[in-house]
Amino acid sequence: SSGINAEWPLRPGEWRLKNGTEQQTGALQKGFYEVVPKHLLSAFDEKELELIVCGLGHVDVDDWRANTRLKGCSPESNIVKWFWRIIEEMDNEKRARLLQFVTGSSRVPISGFSGLRGSSTVNSGPRPFTIHLVCSMSSGSLPKAMTCFNRLDLPEYESFEVMRNKVITAIEETMGFNVE
Numbered sequence: 220s221s222g223i224n225a226e227w228p229l230r231p232g233e234w235r236l237k238n239g240t241e242q243q244t245g246a247l248q249k250g251f252y253e254v255v256p257k258h259l260l261s262a263f264d265e266k267e268l269e270l271i272v273c274g275l276g277h278v279d280v281d282d283w284r285a286n287t288r289l290k291g292c293s294p295e296s297n298i299v300k301w302f303w304r305i306i307e308e309m310d311n312e313k314r315a316r317l318l319q320f321v322t323g324s325s326r327v328p329i330s331g332f333s334g335l336r337g338s339s340t341v342n343s344g345p346r347p348f349t350i351h352l353v354c355s356m357s358s359g360s361l362p363k364a365m366t367c368f369n370r371l372d373l374p375e376y377e378s379f380e381v382m383r384n385k386v387i388t389a390i391e392e393t394m395g396f397n398v399e
Contacts, residue, residue, distance in 0.1 A: 279332075287349065292352035298352050301382045337368060352374075
């Protein structure tokens with residue numbers, strides 16, 4: 220009887236987890252299996268499935284660099300050198316925030332940066348991460364993101380410190396479109 224009394228407080232929570240959400244969980248599972256047939260999932264354990272569904276949790280800077288397109292600049296441009304220096308100084312959380320800012324997703328596809336796709340319904344094909352130097356932008360402007368194209372528009376900043384501050388401000392303080 221003392222064993223039953225010790226278990227009793229846990230039973231309402233256990234019921235809610237098992238039975239209280241059974242209808243909702245069943246509907247979610249049915250919908251998921253409509254998209255991905257159940258027999259295809261049997262080859263994966265829960266960790267592999269999480270990677271497939273959510274993408275990589277760790278941001279591989281070398282992969283990012285290798286799969287980045289440059290527009291209006293070159294690898295020798297200060298803006299590009301400073302961008303990679305900023306990325307290398309960031310922790311994984313800030314890198315994920317920058318990815319969210321530029322691509323609309325905080326996670327990298329399972330195939331890495333080479334698997335980035337555009338978010339436009341018109342052209343959702345491969346869209347590499349792109350650093351675009353826009354000489355017509357004021358050097359006091361925040362970076363601008365074109366999430367449909369995975370493109371980061373940057374002005375020609377006067378120093379590394381100014382660029383770092385602008386990038387950090389953009390990813391931490393902006394919400395919405397065209398925030399200056």
